[in-house]
Amino acid sequence: MRLKRRYLITVIVGCFVSWNLLTYYMLTSKQPIKEPQTVKDQQQIETKLSQLEREITNQLKNNEDLLKDLKHLKNDISSATSPPPELHEDIPKDDVLPILMFACNRVTVSRSLDQLLKYRxxxxxxxxxxxxxxxxxxxxxxxxxxxxKHGVKHIQQPDLREISLPWPQRKFVGYYKIARHYKWALNQIFLAFNYSAVIIVEDDLDISPDFYEYFSATYPLLKEDPHLWCVSAWNDNGKANLVSDEPELLYRSDFFPGLGWMIERSLWLELGPKWPETFWDDWMRHPGQRQGRECIRPEICRTSTFGKKGVSNGLFYEKHLKYIKLNEKSVPFTKIDLSYLKKETYDKNFVKKVYDAPLMTVTEVVLAAKPELPAARVQYNNKNDFKAAAKKLGIMDDYKAGVPRSAYRGVVSFVFRGRRIYLAPPQTWKAYDPTWS
Structure with missing residues (x-):
C-alpha cells in the first residue's frame, strides 16, 4: 500500500514538473521580437506581449490549483491508508465494535474519553x-x-477548507462542516478500516456504566433483523420525570434518535454515496432514507450530553437536554433474552398493550383521575391534537418527517406522575404523514 501511494504521488509530481518544463520551453523558444519598424508592428508586438502575459498568469494559476489538489490528495491518501487499531487474534473482525468519537475544538474531550476507558x-x-x-x-x-497512554487512535479530517454559502445560509456553515466530517470519518471506518459496524459518539457525551453491555447485546438483533437500521442509546423523552425506574426496558422506535448510536457497514454503503451536504440527522429521518426501518432505544438513556455550547448555540439544552436522566444501574443485557424485540413478536404485544389500556383525556391525566389505573391511553386524531397534548404532558411536541420523537406506530410511550401513558392515534392508524412538521 505504501509503494502504491509513493508511486501515485511520484507520478503526479512528475506530471507537474514535466508540465512546467514544457511551459518554460514553449515560452522561451518563441522567436525574438524585432524592433518595431512601424506603428502597426508596434501594435502587433504589444498584442503578443499581452497575450503572453495572460498565458503566464493562467499557467501560474493552474500551477497553484495543481499544487492544492496534490496536497489534498496526499492528505487523503495518508489518512485513508492509515491502519486501524490492532486487533486481538482471538476476536473475529465481525465481532469488533469500534467506538468512533467525533471531536472538534473541545478540550473537554478528555471527560468523554475517561468514561469510555473507565467502563470499557x-x-x-x-x-x-x-x-x-x-x-x-x-x-x-x-x-x-x-x-x-491508552492506545486510542486519532485520525484528522484533512479537508478544512471554508464552505462558501449565500448570506441567508451562512449561519448554518457549522452544520455543513459536520456533515462533511461525518462522511469522511465513516468512509474511514467502513471503507479504509473495513469494520462491520460502528458505535458513534460525540465529544460532549457522558455514558452509563452498562453502555458497552447495551450495545453488545443489541448488536445481534441489528444484524439479524432487516427491519432494524440502528440501535441508539438515547430516548428523546428521557427526562427523569418521564421515565420509569426500569432500566432494562427497551423499545422499537420509528424515530432516529442519534446521540450514541450503532449502524452496520451495509447501511453506510447505502447511505454514504448520497450523503447530504448538511443537516444529516434530519435527512436520515426522511422516508427516502428510513424506508420504514426502525431503531432500538432504551427507556432510560445510556448517554447524556454536557455540551451546552456548539453549532446549535445551546438550542434545547437549558430547556430540555440537561434534564435527561442517565442510567446508573448496570443491566446484564447479554444475559437477558431480548427476543421480545423481534418485530413480529414486539408488534403484536405492543399493539395489544397500548390499545388495551383504558382511554383517558389529557385533563384527566393531568388531574390524576382514576389513580388505580397503572396505565392509560390518550388519543390524538391530528397534528394539533398531538401538539396540544404533548405540551400539557411535558413531552417533545415536534415532528421530523411526520414522526413524533420516540414514537412507534404513531405511539409515544412515557411516564406521567408515576403512570404509564400512551399518547396514541386511533387503532386504525396506517402510516405517518410526512407533511406534519
Missing amino acids: PSAEKFPIIVTQDCGHQPTATVIKQYVE
Whole structure:
C-alpha cells in the first residue's frame, strides 16, 4: 500500500514538473521580437506581449490549483491508508465494535474519553477512534495523551477548507462542516478500516456504566433483523420525570434518535454515496432514507450530553437536554433474552398493550383521575391534537418527517406522575404523514 501511494504521488509530481518544463520551453523558444519598424508592428508586438502575459498568469494559476489538489490528495491518501487499531487474534473482525468519537475544538474531550476507558470491558473488542475536525491544536494535544497512554487512535479530517454559502445560509456553515466530517470519518471506518459496524459518539457525551453491555447485546438483533437500521442509546423523552425506574426496558422506535448510536457497514454503503451536504440527522429521518426501518432505544438513556455550547448555540439544552436522566444501574443485557424485540413478536404485544389500556383525556391525566389505573391511553386524531397534548404532558411536541420523537406506530410511550401513558392515534392508524412538521 505504501509503494502504491509513493508511486501515485511520484507520478503526479512528475506530471507537474514535466508540465512546467514544457511551459518554460514553449515560452522561451518563441522567436525574438524585432524592433518595431512601424506603428502597426508596434501594435502587433504589444498584442503578443499581452497575450503572453495572460498565458503566464493562467499557467501560474493552474500551477497553484495543481499544487492544492496534490496536497489534498496526499492528505487523503495518508489518512485513508492509515491502519486501524490492532486487533486481538482471538476476536473475529465481525465481532469488533469500534467506538468512533467525533471531536472538534473541545478540550473537554478528555471527560468523554475517561468514561469510555473507565467502563470499557475489552480494548480488543471496543477499539476507540477519535476523529477530529477543525484542526484545533489544544484539543489535538489532549487527544494525543490518550493515544500515547491508552492506545486510542486519532485520525484528522484533512479537508478544512471554508464552505462558501449565500448570506441567508451562512449561519448554518457549522452544520455543513459536520456533515462533511461525518462522511469522511465513516468512509474511514467502513471503507479504509473495513469494520462491520460502528458505535458513534460525540465529544460532549457522558455514558452509563452498562453502555458497552447495551450495545453488545443489541448488536445481534441489528444484524439479524432487516427491519432494524440502528440501535441508539438515547430516548428523546428521557427526562427523569418521564421515565420509569426500569432500566432494562427497551423499545422499537420509528424515530432516529442519534446521540450514541450503532449502524452496520451495509447501511453506510447505502447511505454514504448520497450523503447530504448538511443537516444529516434530519435527512436520515426522511422516508427516502428510513424506508420504514426502525431503531432500538432504551427507556432510560445510556448517554447524556454536557455540551451546552456548539453549532446549535445551546438550542434545547437549558430547556430540555440537561434534564435527561442517565442510567446508573448496570443491566446484564447479554444475559437477558431480548427476543421480545423481534418485530413480529414486539408488534403484536405492543399493539395489544397500548390499545388495551383504558382511554383517558389529557385533563384527566393531568388531574390524576382514576389513580388505580397503572396505565392509560390518550388519543390524538391530528397534528394539533398531538401538539396540544404533548405540551400539557411535558413531552417533545415536534415532528421530523411526520414522526413524533420516540414514537412507534404513531405511539409515544412515557411516564406521567408515576403512570404509564400512551399518547396514541386511533387503532386504525396506517402510516405517518410526512407533511406534519
